[in-house]
Amino acid sequence: MVTKDQLKHLSKLSKIDLTENEFETYTKQIEKIIKYLDKLDEVSFEENKPSVLVSFKKLSELREDMVIEPTLNIDQIAKNLKDKFVRGPVMS
Amino acid sequence: MSSLYTLNIEQVTNGIKNGEFTSEEYVSQIIDRIKKVDQKINSFITINDNALVQAQQIDKKISSGSKVGSLAGIVVGIKDNISTAGLKTTCASKMLSDYVPPYDATVIKRLKDKDAIIIGKLNLDEFAMGSTTEWSSYGLTRNPWNLDYVCGGSSGGSAASVAAQLCTASLGSDTGGSVRCPASFCSVVGFKPTYGLVSRYGLVSYSNSLEQIGPIGRTVSDVKKIMEVISGKDTNDNTTIDTRNNINTNHYDSEQKNNQKIGLLRELINGADESVYQCIYSAIDKFNKFGFTYEESSLKSSEYALASYYTIATAEASSNLARFDNIRYGFELNPDDYEWNTYFSKTRGNFGDEVKRRIIVGSFVLSSGYYGKYYLKAQRVKNLIKHELKKLFKEYDLLISPTVPVLPFKIGEKIDDPLKMYLIDINTVLANLAGIPAISIPIGFKNGLPIGLQIMADEFQEKKLLDISEVIEKSININTSYPDLY
Numbered sequence A: 001m002v003t004k005d006q007l008k009h010l011s012k013l014s015k016i017d018l019t020e021n022e023f024e025t026y027t028k029q030i031e032k033i034i035k036y037l038d039k040l041d042e043v044s045f046e047e048n049k050p051s052v053l054v055s056f057k058k059l060s061e062l063r064e065d066m067v068i069e070p071t072l073n074i075d076q077i078a079k080n081l082k083d084k085f086v087r088g089p090v091m092s
Numbered sequence B: 001m002s003s004l005y006t007l008n009i010e011q012v013t014n015g016i017k018n019g020e021f022t023s024e025e026y027v028s029q030i031i032d033r034i035k036k037v038d039q040k041i042n043s044f045i046t047i048n049d050n051a052l053v054q055a056q057q058i059d060k061k062i063s064s065g066s067k068v069g070s071l072a073g074i075v076v077g078i079k080d081n082i083s084t085a086g087l088k089t090t091c092a093s094k095m096l097s098d099y100v101p102p103y104d105a106t107v108i109k110r111l112k113d114k115d116a117i118i119i120g121k122l123n124l125d126e127f128a129m130g131s132t133t134e135w136s137s138y139g140l141t142r143n144p145w146n147l148d149y150v151c152g153g154s155s156g157g158s159a160a161s162v163a164a165q166l167c168t169a170s171l172g173s174d175t176g177g178s179v180r181c182p183a184s185f186c187s188v189v190g191f192k193p194t195y196g197l198v199s200r201y202g203l204v205s206y207s208n209s210l211e212q213i214g215p216i217g218r219t220v221s222d223v224k225k226i227m228e229v230i231s232g233k234d235t236n237d238n239t240t241i242d243t244r245n246n247i248n249t250n251h252y253d254s255e256q257k258n259n260q261k262i263g264l265l266r267e268l269i270n271g272a273d274e275s276v277y278q279c280i281y282s283a284i285d286k287f288n289k290f291g292f293t294y295e296e297s298s299l300k301s302s303e304y305a306l307a308s309y310y311t312i313a314t315a316e317a318s319s320n321l322a323r324f325d326n327i328r329y330g331f332e333l334n335p336d337d338y339e340w341n342t343y344f345s346k347t348r349g350n351f352g353d354e355v356k357r358r359i360i361v362g363s364f365v366l367s368s369g370y371y372g373k374y375y376l377k378a379q380r381v382k383n384l385i386k387h388e389l390k391k392l393f394k395e396y397d398l399l400i401s402p403t404v405p406v407l408p409f410k411i412g413e414k415i416d417d418p419l420k421m422y423l424i425d426i427n428t429v430l431a432n433l434a435g436i437p438a439i440s441i442p443i444g445f446k447n448g449l450p451i452g453l454q455i456m457a458d459e460f461q462e463k464k465l466l467d468i469s470e471v472i473e474k475s476i477n478i479n480t481s482y483p484d485l486y
Helices: A004-013 A020-042 A074-078 B009-017 B023-041 B051-063 B106-113 B156-163 B180-185 B220-230 B243-249 B254-259 B266-270 B274-290 B300-323 B340-348 B353-366 B372-395 B418-425 B429-434 B462-476
Strands: B044-047 B075-079 B117-122 B146-150 B169-174 B189-192 B212-217 B261-265 B293-297 B398-402 B438-446 B449-456
Touching (some): A004 B353, A020 B372, B023 B117, B023 B156, B044 B156, B075 B156, B106 B220, B156 B169, B180 B189, B180 B438, B189 B462, B300 B418, B372 B429, B398 B462
Parallel strands (some): B075 B169
Antiparallel strands (some): B044 B117, B189 B212
8 A cells, every 4th residue: 555645755755846746646656556566475485595696796806996097077077067066055 | 872771780881891882971861861750750869960070080091091990880879878978968858958978888989999970869768767768858759660659668769760770770778678679669679688798887877787788770680790899898887797708608609500499488478469479479480490499488487577677676766866966967947045955856856757656666665664575575586587597598598478568559558557558568577687688579560560579598698699589580581671751
């Protein structure tokens, strides 16, 4: 069961403003989605194996831990900035 | 100089190298065609204005006798969630509407090193979340075979542009079928490589543990040629593996081509619509003569694959998309008079419906009290599927199924029912959960709508998979006259 209050809490945690209309529609839709995900309860795990797959990578394959000079220059990055500044809301 | 845009990779590179036509002539013809045709299907978000200049540079290299790369002059379209230096990368989202990456993704760098030309950025479902390319903030992409139908997704622009002959080949990304589904719906070849074969550096993350960049082309041979260039270890993506040690050590040589044992995945074939089901069996009849052995096989855990997939994918999405705050890039909204959290929440309300829904579902399955019920179990199912598939691959060289259980459907038909939309991915998510390679190749039409065959192999068996796919492609030999669209 997914409730509108639960969704309100989750949207606050995920920092996403939703309109009343969106809350209404999403609650119904997400309820259906979660009900489908409940299928996972039907699975019987024959053996109690660890849940997460172990990567095939070996520790020795990690790259050398050394400083790499940055290749980007500020002009390229600044293309995305408004007036070459990062402008944010005030910290309260 | 007629219809250069119909040529495949080999024909383009040879034609340019042998002086039959120039790279500039080829690119101008493609750009003309994009201008005329793309207003009908809307597969491009951005066109690279420098493409012609790059073509001229390749022509200069050739006329001066310098060596050129193996992909010299071919024109590649790129899904708009893969970073291209100096070229907008929007992820089809308002949240990245003006974002210009300062660097190239590894796959882009590798294509450019071989003198391929990036023609532009292709439409997708916002942040690659969707199965029809209807969730783009730049408008939906239409199916070139019938403009009233969806083109599949999320790499819909990548598949539609190749089918409409607006580029030689393209790149998409495949998290749960996003390359194979649109390839199937648009009657082109789409390939998802083994996890770790292609670098994800520069791919905007949606679900890192599942996604891979993969090529789309009009033939298996074209897809192979792109794979040769983009795969391989990359120090910028620590999940990549050294292909020299892995791909070439498989116990397969091309003489064994006709000696393959193929498993037909019962659950996936029986779950398909009648027309898809019939098309699969008539295709099997056609390539039967090549002496492959067939057998019905079963993958019991496939029933839980989709629930596992959507749990993991939304969980990872909710974390990955937390970084978009509209501060460093995004749309114009003056932050004055806003407190930090209020500003974030307000701007993040501008994600599209499907993205917002998935972030919320992801937060739900990860939240305290539900973590064990959903996320942990989904990971265990992922493990179970991988083990079951491993067992099957001891018995079979390849596993086949329909790529998508249904025919392409009308635009708008499933948009209001997210769960119905998710069910489209039911056959494709298996390969992402297990990290194995899978391809979709065109096998026919029903009422003018394309049907694709999915072929899966064990991890790192790409050579076998692609070689056999080529045999199957030749034996089926479907009508390859692409839609004219003029």
